[in-house]
Amino acid sequence: MKPHPPVTRCQIEVDVSYEDFISHLPEGEWQAIAPVRILSFDIECAAEKGTFPEAQRDPVIQIANVAVLQGETEPFVKNVFTLGRCAPIAGTDVRVFAPETKLCMSEAELRKYEAELRKCETQLLKEWAEFLQELDPDIITGYNIVNFDLPYLLNRAKALNVDSFPYLGRVRDSRTTMRDSTFDSRAYGKRVNKIISIEGRIQFDLFQILLRDTKLRSYTLNSVSYHFLGEQKEDVHHSIISTLQKGNEQTRRRLAVYCVKDAVLPIRLLDKLMCLINYMEMARVTGVPLAYVLSRGQQIKVVSQLLRKAREKDLLMPVHKSEAQEEYAGATVIEPSRGYYNIPIATLDFSSLYPSIMQAHNLCYTTLLFKSTDRERLTPDQYIRTPSGNHFVKSSVRKGLLPEILEDLLSARKKAKAELKEEKDSFRRKVLDGRQLALKLSANSVYGFTGANVGKLPCIEISQSVTSFGRQMIDQSKNLVERKYCVANGYPFDAKVIYGDTDSVMVRFGVGTVAESMELGREAAEMISATFPHPIKLEFEKVYFPYLLINKKRYAGLFFTRPETHDKMDCKGIETVRRDNCRLVARLIDTCLHKLLLDRNQTTHCVCQTEISDPLQPRVDISQLVISKELTRTSGSKEYATWT
DNA sequence: TTATCACCCTAC
DNA sequence: TCAGGTAGGGTGATAA
Ligand SMILES: Nc1ccn([C@H]2C[C@H](O)[C@@H](COP(=O)(O)OP(=O)(O)OP(=O)(O)O)O2)c(=O)n1
Numbered sequence: 001m002k003p004h005p006p007v008t009r010c011q012i013e014v015d016v017s018y019e020d021f022i023s024h025l026p027e028g029e030w031q032a033i034a035p036v037r038i039l040s041f042d043i044e045c046a047a048e049k050g051t052f053p054e055a056q057r058d059p060v061i062q063i064a065n066v067a068v069l070q071g072e073t074e075p076f077v078k079n080v081f082t083l084g085r086c087a088p089i090a091g092t093d094v095r096v097f098a099p100e101t102k103l104c105m106s107e108a109e110l111r112k113y114e115a116e117l118r119k120c121e122t123q124l125l126k127e128w129a130e131f132l133q134e135l136d137p138d139i140i141t142g143y144n145i146v147n148f149d150l151p152y153l154l155n156r157a158k159a160l161n162v163d164s165f166p167y168l169g170r171v172r173d174s175r176t177t178m179r180d181s182t183f184d185s186r187a188y189g190k191r192v193n194k195i196i197s198i199e200g201r202i203q204f205d206l207f208q209i210l211l212r213d214t215k216l217r218s219y220t221l222n223s224v225s226y227h228f229l230g231e232q233k234e235d236v237h238h239s240i241i242s243t244l245q246k247g248n249e250q251t252r253r254r255l256a257v258y259c260v261k262d263a264v265l266p267i268r269l270l271d272k273l274m275c276l277i278n279y280m281e282m283a284r285v286t287g288v289p290l291a292y293v294l295s296r297g298q299q300i301k302v303v304s305q306l307l308r309k310a311r312e313k314d315l316l317m318p319v320h321k322s323e324a325q326e327e328y329a330g331a332t333v334i335e336p337s338r339g340y341y342n343i344p345i346a347t348l349d350f351s352s353l354y355p356s357i358m359q360a361h362n363l364c365y366t367t368l369l370f371k372s373t374d375r376e377r378l379t380p381d382q383y384i385r386t387p388s389g390n391h392f393v394k395s396s397v398r399k400g401l402l403p404e405i406l407e408d409l410l411s412a413r414k415k416a417k418a419e420l421k422e423e424k425d426s427f428r429r430k431v432l433d434g435r436q437l438a439l440k441l442s443a444n445s446v447y448g449f450t451g452a453n454v455g456k457l458p459c460i461e462i463s464q465s466v467t468s469f470g471r472q473m474i475d476q477s478k479n480l481v482e483r484k485y486c487v488a489n490g491y492p493f494d495a496k497v498i499y500g501d502t503d504s505v506m507v508r509f510g511v512g513t514v515a516e517s518m519e520l521g522r523e524a525a526e527m528i529s530a531t532f533p534h535p536i537k538l539e540f541e542k543v544y545f546p547y548l549l550i551n552k553k554r555y556a557g558l559f560f561t562r563p564e565t566h567d568k569m570d571c572k573g574i575e576t577v578r579r580d581n582c583r584l585v586a587r588l589i590d591t592c593l594h595k596l597l598l599d600r601n602q603t604t605h606c607v608c609q610t611e612i613s614d615p616l617q618p619r620v621d622i623s624q625l626v627i628s629k630e631l632t633r634t635s636g637s638k639e640y641a642t643w644t
Numbered sequence: 645t646t647a648t649c650a651c652c653c654t655a656c
Numbered sequence: 657t658c659a660g661g662t663a664g665g666g667t668g669a670t671a672a
Binding site (some may be wrong): 181182184297300301331333442445447451453502 | 657658659660661662663664665666667
């Protein structure tokens with residue numbers, strides 16, 4: 001089960017209209033919009049979260065703050081509101097906001113105190129609403145970033161009857177409303193979310209961003225911050241919160257620091273992950289509003305691009321009554337020759353296989369010939385027959401919309417890849433890689449859209465033609481390699497394709513060094529590419545040496561892109577990359593693979609055996625044994641592995 | 645004891 | 657226009 005969502009709702013205020021905003025961004029200078037000024041405020045109340053039952057009975061805890069980032073790399077905390085006097089925090093102004101608490105209170109005193117507290121909170125909410133409503137867009141960037149827990153604040157405003165609060169948009173007198181929504185897709189899973197209407201402002205829920213863009217074992221703000229920023233929240237255990245609050249200036253200061261950090265971390269993450277830049281690019285390329293990139297799926301992007309292209313050509317999109325269509329065959333996975341290979345294995349891979357198939361063969365809604373009578377009006381060289389038995393006209397007759405869409409998407413991806421190549425910083429490389437992959441996914445989704453049974457415009461003819469071409473191509477590649485690189489043709493060894501999945505072939509050329517393998521791989525890729533129409537391209541991608549092939553979609557190997565040294569250890573489908581195991585298993589298998597591949601020690605079993613006695617020793621941390629995975633249908637919480 | 649299935653997550 | 661696709665391994669429950 002996914003953990004409780006952390007306090008990570010971020011909001012961006014854009015001064016100009018969306019169109020104006022993006023049209024003012026120069027083509028090649030995305031970095032120029034890096035935030036210059038960030039305003040952030042955040043309120044945290046453990047009791048309201050319902051996570052700390054102890055705290056619920058204790059009305060004392062209320063701390064909030066406002067933080068500002070102005071051009072500096074570190075956010076500057078402008079105001080810290082505390083309840084009770086609090087010792088200064090460096091670089092901040094601390095402001096006392098409530099009456100002092102007493103350690104012991106009578107019943108009457110407590111009630112009076114609670115009433116005071118509500119008054120303070122009400123005033124806080126009013127101040128915030130005013131602050132938001134009058135927040136001037138930054139002169140230089142035209143926007144501000146504000147971080148706070150919007151659902152929480154709206155609920156508090158409701159509970160305290162602060163009627164002036166929920167008017168946070170840029171349209172005066174337009175009430176901010178909140179409702180639940182669910183989003184269900186195979187790729188993202190079932191997500192429950194809150195939809196909050198704020199005209200003229202765009203919401204980025206960092207928790208949702210992280211769920212979509214990253215694959216982590218835990219999504220608490222704490223662990224995410226540690227993972228990406230290398231720093232954690234100031235850890236204040238909930239059981240001591242009220243003690244700290246009731247203590248003195250110094251203890252309350254600790255609490256305040258904790259809250260400041262909470263407000264600042266999401267903004268730092270947003271910046272570090274370059275969310276704004278990447279999402280803006282995606283919105284521009286696919287032609288959807290910025291907020292859709294997060295709140296909607298892939299279909300809307302494809303539809304938007306279709307409509308854009310259709311309008312250019314004076315075409316209309318039909319309203320399709322989607323009747324239930326049956327599934328269609330997908331890609332081939334070559335039967336693996338399982339084993340441990342202590343010689344280099346070259347990997348050849350079609351670049352953007354499905355999109356390039358659609359481009360090469362001009363597959364589109366607008367080029368499909370439904371009926372045989374349509375074919376009779378054309379000469380045979382004006383159309384093609386796909387391996388699945390469907391017919392499409394050639395681009396000389398009419399160029400399809402989908403190929404044009406794909407061209408745009410792929411060129412955007414190409415640019416992203418070029419930038420990735422230039423980048424030296426390893427963290428930024430990861431971010432740029434994610435951006436490149438997101439564009440690839442969007443391109444593949446164009447194909448997926450045509451096969452989407454629940455979609456608005458499914459067209460199985462297209463999708464099954466694409467996959468049938470793909471099957472044919474991987475077959476052909478395998479045969480070409482094996483036929484050319486054999487003893488009969490004067491090569492020292494018979495090459496063998498030991499495995500392949502959808503668009504890739506793993507070739508054992510028989511040669512003993514990485515360099516030779518690369519040489520042959522490059523040559524083979526070029527040779528095979530030449531047999532396919534533009535823009536289909538088979539690329540030499542990498543060499544694995546050594547290579548452990550366990551099963552279909554499960555393998556590991558040392559990854560070489562240069563002859564001298566390996567880049568990394570690459571694991572696919574194995575427990576080390578799966579998140580439904582406990583960490584112990586992942587760690588164990590990781591060490592085994594290290595020994596097997598890095599040290600080439602093929603007698604690893606004895607090492608594992610000594611490790612395996614570990615769980616029975618009390619020194620193994622229980623956290624290593626926690627298994628967490630998503631539970632759908634049935635309810636329940638995390639499962640814990642136990643030994644009794 | 646083996647076959648089948650639902651479920652999770654991953655590789656394309 | 658709420659919601660990209662198929663292939664496939666591994667696990668544990670249940671049927672045969
Ligand atoms: N999420 C995905 C991933 C892949 N595919 C399909 C379409 C791809 O063309 C094909 C091969 O996938 P790859 O992961 O090898 O990626 P590409 O070949 O598209 O890109 P590249 O190899 O250039 O990274 O599988 C898909 O439909 N959806």
